[in-house]
Amino acid sequence: MKGKDRWNDLFELAMYVLAGGCFVYFLVKGNGAKVFQAVLIVAVLQLIRLLVKWTKTTMFTTLRFCVLLFIFVTMFLANEFGYYGVIPYLDKMEHLFSGVILCFIGLMIYSKATRQPEGTEPPSSQVAVWLCLFFSIAMAGVWEIFEFATDHLFGLNSQNGSLLDTMTDIICGTCGAIITTGYLALKARKRALPLVDVR
Missing domain, CATH: 1.10.132 (Topoisomerase I; Chain A, domain 4)
Structure with a gap:
């Protein structure tokens, strides 16, 4: 891990783990839409990595954190956990x-x-x-x-x-x-x- 980007790497890793947990939990519950959402989160994270690699672009630390936080809020809190009705x-x-x-x-x-x-x-x-x-x-x-x-x-x-x-x-x-x-x-x-x- 790069020194200054270590926390972003950990943040992204935590989202993969959380998405995996959501996938298993909602699969057991039989909620297909939530299962698909967990898969979509992983796909979006991977797509960002592929785009950065394909374009040979270095995403500076603050921007990467903002993008990861945005994904967490919109895809986890809002959609996966239903916070649109709470906040x-x-x-x-x-x-x-x-x-x-x-x-x-x-x-x-x-x-x-x-x-x-x-x-x-x-x-x-x-x-x-x-x-x-x-x-x-x-x-x-x-x-x-x-x-x-x-x-x-x-x-x-x-x-x-x-x-x-x-x-x-x-x-x-x-x-x-x-x-x-x-x-x-x-x-x-x-x-x-x-x-x-x-x-």
């Missing part, structure tokens, strides 16, 4: 937090796409800020398209059959994106450095 507005908090994560993913993409040889002029931090903002907002819309498609194809109820729910989710994701890009812009201005160095 008010949990869905909206998830969309707000997703706006933050997607900004940092946009930053990571920008950093990889504009990697410069050592000693050359760094890319524009202003472009990075705008890309992070637009990427995050666009992905909020893409997610709602995905929910709409799965609701109509598989008879699910992710959007509660409501335009209000859809638009509120997009607004929450956009607010998270605006707050994060404001923070990134402020940090870049104080340092007078490109945002690709943000950790």
Whole structure:
């Protein structure tokens, strides 16, 4: 394990163990939907690892922790353990937090796409800020398209059959994106450095 990423490795390992426990428990209980959810959690964790390896991208420690925490909250607490009915507005908090994560993913993409040889002029931090903002907002819309498609194809109820729910989710994701890009812009201005160095 890498020193600074050791806790993330342990966190991810704990989620595999918990998913395995949920799989066995709900299999015994005969709850097929929860069993599928446990399998889906493992699949998502593995997919992230494959994407990182395939794109040869290094996910910095804070971003990896945020992604793992997001998976834990959305897939374990909300879906597997049914906390949507326990924590008010949990869905909206998830969309707000997703706006933050997607900004940092946009930053990571920008950093990889504009990697410069050592000693050359760094890319524009202003472009990075705008890309992070637009990427995050666009992905909020893409997610709602995905929910709409799965609701109509598989008879699910992710959007509660409501335009209000859809638009509120997009607004929450956009607010998270605006707050994060404001923070990134402020940090870049104080340092007078490109945002690709943000950790």
